[in-house]
Amino acid sequence: MPLNTEKIVNWPDVIPFDRQSVPVPGTKRPGQTAHYRNGIWGLLDENIPNRLLTLDQVFEDGLSVGRERQMLGYRPVISTNPLKFANRYEWLTWGEVDDRRKYVGSALHSMFRRGEVGGGEYETVGIWSANRPEWQILEIAMQTYNKVSVSLYDTLGKDAVEYIINHAHTTIVFSTSDHISTLLKLAPQIACLKLIVVIDTIPVESAKLFAEWGQSVGIRVQELHEFEAYGKANLIEPIKPTPDTITSICYTSGTTGNPKGVVLRHKSLAMATCSNLHGLELPDDGILMSYLPLAHIYERICELCTIAVGGRIGYFTGDPLRLLEDAQLLKPNFFPSVPRVLNRIYQAAMSGGNVPGLKGKIFKKALDTKLEKLRTTGENTHPLWDRLVFRKIQKVLGGQLQLVTTGSAPISSEVMDFLKITFACEVNEGLFVGYGLTETAAACTKTWPGDNTASGTVGPPQPVNEVKLVDVPAMGYTSEDKPNPRGELCFRGLNIFTEYYKDPKNTQEGIDQEGWFHTGDVGEIDPAGRVKIIDRVKNIMKLAQGEYVALEKIENLYSSNSAIAQIYVHGDSLQSYLLAVIVPDPVYLAGIASRILGKKIGPEDQAGLTEAIKDSRVNAHILDVLSEDGRKYGLNGIEMIKRIHLSLVPFSVENGALTPTFKIKRKDAANLYRAELDALYALGEPRHGNNGNKL
Incomplete structure (x- = not known):
């Protein structure tokens, strides 16, 4: 059965690369540029055809591909001492995930309704785990039953975990077993926590020990299969959210101080997903590889896009040292990544190719030929050099890549061009999400395929938002700069967050009275309407x-x-x-x-x-x-x-x-x-x- 492509909006036959975003007439003011909108699709609103306004709709659209189709993949553990994984991926079907989201959601709703958990402003539920199928099942269950997910990074220290649980009044946490002892030791400091659900498989003796320890500190501990069994025996129909229903408090990792809780509505995440489906091309059996933290908004939007069209998601084992092994077994088509990982691939490939003798000369010839072709025509394939030179590098990530994305931080144009010709597929700073922030549901700008001069930019604004630049006099950036206007990047649209939770001061500083979010990044807009990130307002020093x-x-x-x-x-x-x-x-x-x-x-x-x-x-x-x-x-x-x-x-x-x-x-x-x-x-x-x- 093919993917559900109803929500995908195709590129026009002729792409206007010279007008990728356009200024809105009459919006220019002193000290700032005009408002720029996407040059093809303009600005999306809540009345567009095939819109996505709630996240339960995202899942239902994906489910329409068929209950027997594969959805979530993982490598089974075949030995715990030493830890060893099977050399294959196993899959949960869409039907199995549909059933389990209802079991989890029904159990959650029953417990909140009976007062066993809850008591805060929102019905918040924490997840503390590395990426795995259960993470996505839990998230979908919360979206289906109007619960507010609270992201706990798998690598957060106990101080941040303590802060977030108390700040969001999180009374129930789903966690892998490696974090249970930390949570139980924190019991005196996190008095609001009432229930811990262990989401991975543990020995019977360990389950008994955790339950007894939890009882002694006033926290109930149970396993996920028990939790689901209760929900299955007490099924409740899904609860329809509204577009403005709060769905997540996503805590930013932050480089200083306590993390900030970004409050996101169903509409914010759903419309960000809808925006990223404009111009997205996916094969029927497309697989996304999941290894970036699901607690981070970048990975969540990537997976929501895959879910919306009925694609597949394969999860890595949780061990970064096994990432390449996982990729070679999964053979993903889509690889959302970050500059830190892609820079390492670039460095390793360049070190392996820049060697003395004939091998080095062939590598240099292949590299120079493909770079020239990319920069003159926008094409990144070559029948000879792909087969002789670059196929080995492609096999490092499974050999079937069709889309590599990068976000979270800037990446150099030199590395981007190298990756484009090496993988011979779409490599974009912006496709799916690229440049985006937690506060914008990860959607700000994205580059366009076939744009041979896009490297170094993050493309034009996505259809879900508009952009403007505001002068930063202390740094010498103004909207009147030549040849291109420069200033702090500001975004407005349906994807923007509502507030920083319990933090009116930062909320007021981040969102102005007209609804513009001030990012703290400095950008410029080139003549084609593309954004280039050039600086950071908050990390300057004298x-x-x-x-x-x-x-x-x-x-x-x-x-x-x-x-x-x-x-x-x-x-x-x-x-x-x-x-x-x-x-x-x-x-x-x-x-x-x-x-x-x-x-x-x-x-x-x-x-x-x-x-x-x-x-x-x-x-x-x-x-x-x-x-x-x-x-x-x-x-x-x-x-x-x-x-x-x-x-x-x-x-x-x-x-x-x-x-x-x-x-x-x-x-x-x-x-x-x-x-x-x-x-x-x-x-x-x-x-x-x-x-x-x-x-």
């Missing part, structure tokens, strides 16, 4: 000489360099220059260390790499690489990094330096390397050049 620098922008420029696995750029308002902490790519580091130190060092040789990062010559070499990049990207003197510290310890969620969506937590990263950064500044201001470590 150096001692009074000059402003944008730290995230500088980090993003360096992130595609093959020498760098991770980078944190650091500034101090009492100092006149910038430092950086660099985690070098181990393959790159091994190569330059072997040459500089005069002995063979491999990428797995931790002792050798540790010796290398302490050598001033290695440090100077990597700093020179950064300086060369800085000049290439046109950074001015104060934006150039003057000294660096090299480390083999990655920034991670576990050490507190990354958010669960892999963004640098600036304060925590600085604290992690406080002694090293202070020591570099203690050397005094560099007297000349950029190689400050020698001075």
Whole structure:
């Protein structure tokens, strides 16, 4: 049976690449641009044909493909000690998911109605789990029975979990077994929590232990199969939501302070899904690979789009080290991703191709030929070079990719072009979601297929919203700038959130009286109507000489360099220059260390790499690489990094330096390397050049 393509809106026969968004006449005001709307579809409202206004409608549309069709896939565990997964995917059908959403939803509604759980402003339900089929079943159940889902990142620390549970008055949490002990230990601090449901399979003895421990601290613990059995025995008909019914409080991971609870309506998520179905092309057996956190809005919208048309979703095992193995077994068509992962694929492919001899020459010829074709015609396939050179790289992700998307953070145009020609499929910063935020239900802009000059942009506004730029005088960005207007990006549309939960101050600062959400990102709009992200309002700082620098922008420029696995750029308002902490790519580091130190060092040789990062010559070499990049990207003197510290310890969620969506937590990263950064500044201001470590 084919997909349900009723909600998909096809591209026109002739795509107006020169008018991808258009200004609305009469909307230009002093200090801001006109309002720009999508150049093909304009601005969607609640009266368009085939609209999606509630999330239960999204599921019902997908269900229409047939109850026996595959929906949610996973790799079964065949051994727990050692942990081993089957070399295949097993699937739950649409019919099975339909039944289970009703069992879960009926049990939930009964418990709230009887007062066993609840008591807050909303009937909130928490999920604390890595991506798995049960996560999606629970979410669909809540959408069907008017419950408000509360996202708990699988990698959140106990402090944030404690804060969110109390803040949202979450009385029931569905959790995998690895988090149960944390929740039970927190019992005195989260007095509102009454019920924990274990969603993965656990031994009988473990279930008994958890139940007894929970009873001793006043929290009931039961397993999901028990919970579903109760719902099956007490079935309740689905409860129809309205478009304005609250469906989720999605907590942003945040780089500083407590996470903010973004309140989203059914209409916000449903219309964001509807918007992303404009121009979407899917095969009948399309599979999306799910590994980005489902607690994050980016992945949720990707999966909602797949659900709306009756596609399939395959979940990774939960182990990032098995991600490529999962992809090779699943053979996905769609791979929503983030720059951090795609940059690593780019670096590995470039390192593998840039080798001496005939192999390296063939790789360079293939690369140059396809890049020229892409940039002149927009085409990214080649009958010879795809077969001889790039097929091996494509097989790393299963060999059947048709769509790769990137969001969450900027990615360089160089990496985007490389991925387009390597995978020979659509690679977009914006298709599905691309540039978007939790507050906009992940929908802001998306690039158009076949646009050979789109790299470096995030495309025009999506049909669900309109965009404008507002002057940022402190940073020198104005709507009158030439050749393109520049300013803070603001969006308005049906996808915009209603409020930050219990946070009127930030709500008022984020949404103005006309309904515009101020993103904090600085953009420009080019003559074709495409948006380019160029800076960040909230991450600028003033150096001692009074000059402003944008730290995230500088980090993003360096992130595609093959020498760098991770980078944190650091500034101090009492100092006149910038430092950086660099985690070098181990393959790159091994190569330059072997040459500089005069002995063979491999990428797995931790002792050798540790010796290398302490050598001033290695440090100077990597700093020179950064300086060369800085000049290439046109950074001015104060934006150039003057000294660096090299480390083999990655920034991670576990050490507190990354958010669960892999963004640098600036304060925590600085604290992690406080002694090293202070020591570099203690050397005094560099007297000349950029190689400050020698001075």
